[in-house]
Amino acid sequence: xxxxxxxxxFGCSLLGGILFGFICIPRSKPLLRRMLVIxxxxxxxxxxxxxxxxxxxxxxxxxxxxxxxxxxxGRVVGLPQGNADGAxxxxxxxxxxxxxxxxxxFPRQVYLxxxxxxxxxxxxxxxxxxxRWKFKVKLKRPYGSLNPFTFDFERWxxxxxxxxxxSIRFGKLILFSDIGLTEFSMQMxxxxxxxxxxxxxLLPADARYAGVIIALVMGDQNAINQEDWQVFNATxxxxxxxxxxxxxxxxxxxxxxxxxxxWRRRSWPLLLPVAKVAAIxxxxxxxxxxxxxxxxxxxxxxxxxxxxxxxxxxxxxxxxSFDIWWWALALVLLIDPMAPYTPGFWLxxxxxxxxxxxxxxxxxxxxxxxGKELQIHWAHRMxxxxxxxxxxxxxxxxxxxxxxLYWFYQVSVVSPLANAFAIxxxxxxxxxxxxxxxxxxxxxxxxxxxxxxxxxxxLAITLDWMAGWSCSVVWAKQPGWWALIISGLGIVYAIRPxxxxxxxxxxxxxxxxxxxxxxxISQWWTNSSLAAGEFRATVLDIGQGTAVLIETRxxxxxxxxxxxxxxxxxxxxxxxxxxxxxxxxxxIDRMVISHSDSDHVGGGATLLKHIRFDSMMGSLPSNNSLxxxxxxxxxxxxxxxxxxxxxxxxxxxxxxxxxxxxxxxDQYSRKPNxxxxxxxxxxxxxxxxxxxxxxxxxxxxxxxxxNAVGFSSSAxxxxxxxxxxxxxxxxxxxxxxxxxxxxxxxxxNGYRNRYGHPHPxxxxxxxxxxxxxxxxxxxxxQTWVFKAKTGPLVQFWRHEIRRLWHxxxxxxx
Numbered sequence: 001x002x003x004x005x006x007x008x009x010f011g012c013s014l015l016g017g018i019l020f021g022f023i024c025i026p027r028s029k030p031l032l033r034r035m036l037v038i039x040x041x042x043x044x045x046x047x048x049x050x051x052x053x054x055x056x057x058x059x060x061x062x063x064x065x066x067x068x069x070x071x072x073x074g075r076v077v078g079l080p081q082g083n084a085d086g087a088x089x090x091x092x093x094x095x096x097x098x099x100x101x102x103x104x105x106f107p108r109q110v111y112l113x114x115x116x117x118x119x120x121x122x123x124x125x126x127x128x129x130x131x132r133w134k135f136k137v138k139l140k141r142p143y144g145s146l147n148p149f150t151f152d153f154e155r156w157x158x159x160x161x162x163x164x165x166x167s168i169r170f171g172k173l174i175l176f177s178d179i180g181l182t183e184f185s186m187q188m189x190x191x192x193x194x195x196x197x198x199x200x201x202l203l204p205a206d207a208r209y210a211g212v213i214i215a216l217v218m219g220d221q222n223a224i225n226q227e228d229w230q231v232f233n234a235t236x237x238x239x240x241x242x243x244x245x246x247x248x249x250x251x252x253x254x255x256x257x258x259x260x261x262x263w264r265r266r267s268w269p270l271l272l273p274v275a276k277v278a279a280i281x282x283x284x285x286x287x288x289x290x291x292x293x294x295x296x297x298x299x300x301x302x303x304x305x306x307x308x309x310x311x312x313x314x315x316x317x318x319x320x321s322f323d324i325w326w327w328a329l330a331l332v333l334l335i336d337p338m339a340p341y342t343p344g345f346w347l348x349x350x351x352x353x354x355x356x357x358x359x360x361x362x363x364x365x366x367x368x369x370x371g372k373e374l375q376i377h378w379a380h381r382m383x384x385x386x387x388x389x390x391x392x393x394x395x396x397x398x399x400x401x402x403x404x405l406y407w408f409y410q411v412s413v414v415s416p417l418a419n420a421f422a423i424x425x426x427x428x429x430x431x432x433x434x435x436x437x438x439x440x441x442x443x444x445x446x447x448x449x450x451x452x453x454x455x456x457x458x459l460a461i462t463l464d465w466m467a468g469w470s471c472s473v474v475w476a477k478q479p480g481w482w483a484l485i486i487s488g489l490g491i492v493y494a495i496r497p498x499x500x501x502x503x504x505x506x507x508x509x510x511x512x513x514x515x516x517x518x519x520x521i522s523q524w525w526t527n528s529s530l531a532a533g534e535f536r537a538t539v540l541d542i543g544q545g546t547a548v549l550i551e552t553r554x555x556x557x558x559x560x561x562x563x564x565x566x567x568x569x570x571x572x573x574x575x576x577x578x579x580x581x582x583x584x585x586x587x588i589d590r591m592v593i594s595h596s597d598s599d600h601v602g603g604g605a606t607l608l609k610h611i612r613f614d615s616m617m618g619s620l621p622s623n624n625s626l627x628x629x630x631x632x633x634x635x636x637x638x639x640x641x642x643x644x645x646x647x648x649x650x651x652x653x654x655x656x657x658x659x660x661x662x663x664x665x666d667q668y669s670r671k672p673n674x675x676x677x678x679x680x681x682x683x684x685x686x687x688x689x690x691x692x693x694x695x696x697x698x699x700x701x702x703x704x705x706x707n708a709v710g711f712s713s714s715a716x717x718x719x720x721x722x723x724x725x726x727x728x729x730x731x732x733x734x735x736x737x738x739x740x741x742x743x744x745x746x747x748x749n750g751y752r753n754r755y756g757h758p759h760p761x762x763x764x765x766x767x768x769x770x771x772x773x774x775x776x777x778x779x780x781x782q783t784w785v786f787k788a789k790t791g792p793l794v795q796f797w798r799h800e801i802r803r804l805w806h807x808x809x810x811x812x813x
Contacts, residue, residue: 080128211224235472589614614635
């Protein structure tokens with residue numbers, strides 16, 4: 001990739017050339033001039049994106065400052081998330097001190113986490129937008145685990161312009177009164193903080209859906225329980241639990257109505273027409289509320305559309321509906337070129353585009369001429385309104401189908417039914433009461449927020465019941481580009497304007513083109529790429545933990561389930577389950593748990609709720625909660641012991657550790673690491689070793705067993721070896737490595753983890769033995785493919801997203 005300033009210079013020179021050509025081309029050649037205008041727009045977009053990227057890349061923390069204790073001084077610039085147990089917030093650095101010297105180059109904006117120290121577990125003080133603080137921090141460059149189909153933290157940090165993220169050691173409030181109200185953005189952030197605090201204080205402390213009320217008022221969704229999100233997504237009403245375009249439009253209409261009512265009370269309409277004043281008031285209302293809502297893309301889109309309508313009214317123009325849509329799209333992309341990387345962009349603009357396209361001639365659907373609706377009976381008008389509302393809901397559901405499957409891998413079957421009563425209730429009852437309660441004085445607001453929360457509670461009861469239906473959700477793998485194109489063409493034809501009754505057959509046939517979104521063709525093709533005797537291993541970038549998926553032609557095995565962080569954040573929910581959903585995997589033949597440490601079993605309970613397992617094998621004590629979970633679900637489980645072996649699709653699985661007489665009682669006789677289940681998967685040409693956290697004593701036992709069976713490293717097998725215990729200095733003994741003589745090794749560990757894994761001594765040991773050593777923080781997810789009559793193929797996901805990188809590894813790579 002060329003350096004960004006070079007891109008910028010190239011774009012400017014190309015821009016100048018096009019402008020020169022545009023001036024020289026005579027007006028008698030309009031087609032050529034239009035082509036140059038289009039080229040000019042592309043060049044401008046290229047140059048603008050280059051400048052955007054340059055600004056953000058210049059904001060990245062220097063490598064030499066990573067992990068060092070730094071003193072930073074600045075102010076809180078974003079709405080903090082969290083509570084007294086911890087907070088996360090955006091922080092603007094004004095001065096940075098390192099080794100007693102102020103630095104000239106440092107990131108201007110970072111994302112900080114403040115957790116109470118375990119030695120002094122006192123609640124942290126309130127963090128308010130605009131406050132000036134002095135912190136001692138440890139920072140690192142924006143980094144996130146990188147796997148297919150999972151959240152990309154690095155892209156999010158780049159989008160938000162965070163040059164680093166880190167943790168706070170201690171903080172000192174510099175000046176409480178210097179709240180920074182001279183900037184509009186800071187005023188909005190402070191107003192958002194005060195609104196959130198007001199809502200929390202007016203609702204009961206145990207109000208479960210207080211987070212939903214806050215989300216509807218100001219777009220802050222962080223306080224919503226993950227369990228509630230699962231219900232909302234399963235019933236297809238997740239789009240309502242945020243600041244939608246409808247909410248902004250409603251408030252803009254209220255603002256315009258109030259302004260019009262006041263303006264026409266006097267002789268002011270003689271100076272300026274009421275419609276123009278109302279249009280400006282509506283836009284200003286939408287503008288302020290969009291900022292209060294965190295400037296989310298749906299709010300932006302609606303605000304810009306209201307602004308375009310207001311401008312057209314003032315300039316005497318009559319724009320078409322799609323002209324308004326195009327202008328809003330252009331403004332969003334101009335301000336935020338990264339917007340297309342977010343689901344909200346496609347869902348928001350896609351829904352509005354589908355409605356504008358499909359409802360173009362809806363005025364006469366029931367034979368009622370436009371402008372004469374009031375001349376017919378009210379019952380007919382109600383039927384028409386119901387008919388059009390149903391058609392709009394059907395159009396949006398169908399049109400967003402490809403986007404929903406691409407981003408979330410699921411479609412709610414009960415969505416039309418759930419939205420039929422959720423949209424009116426949330427949009428016309430819960431949201432107006434919540435917004436009014438948040439903005440009116442406390443003695444009034446309390447009695448508005450309470451019924452809003454009660455209505456949400458009753459709605460949630462119904463939604464929870466519907467989400468429990470066995471057919472409520474259809475899961476499908478992430479569709480390929482060819483499926484998106486084919487289904488998109490069919491959907492456009494199916495939702496086209498016109499009478500439904502006269503064309504229902506052709507529309508239904510067009511909808512059948514969406515079937516590739518749900519058919520497992522791509523999954524079948526992926527599995528069929530493995531012949532009998534071949535297998536694939538996906539080493540997930542799981543952080544400081546272990547999770548490896550093994551696939552043969554017809555079987556799947558999951559080795560460990562990754563770490564758990566805190567009470568609710570586990571690798572099963574964060575990485576493994578999204579990866580399975582994106583791949584279309586809902587069934588695993590066997591789960592193997594190496595041992596009981598939390599970084600190996602953390603995601604197990606989550607996966608058991610969503611994925612079907614046929615059996616379990618592991619080194620777990622009899623009172624382990626995960627093992628008890630398997631027993632409660634009546635899933636066969638057996639202890640892991642040396643000598644166990646089985647074959648799937650001509651691929652062998654062999655257990656080398658622990659000892660065959662090991663007893664898994666309530667208390668281990670040895671430390672859990674030394675009890676790790678060590679599993680070898682091999683075919684005629686390749687061998688893969690999964691070693692858990694086994695340490696030197698266990699490795700010595702494995703070495704003895706290998707020698708006892710006459711193991712030979714020259715058995716014409718390529719051997720890929722998982723570095724035990726993430727590369728700890730207590731593992732990867734020289735005797736075991738010399739016995740196995742692996743061709744390649746890999747380690748799953750966290751980026752700049754506190755344990756220092758892999759240890760430099762171990763890294764140097766692999767280097768000294770000329771064993772290529774791949775670590776997930778630098779490679780991302782690794783996919784190893786072991787085919788017949790060829791060396792192992794490897795795909796590193798961190799390289800893959802930079803360029804389509806797929807190569808055959810040779811021993812010297």
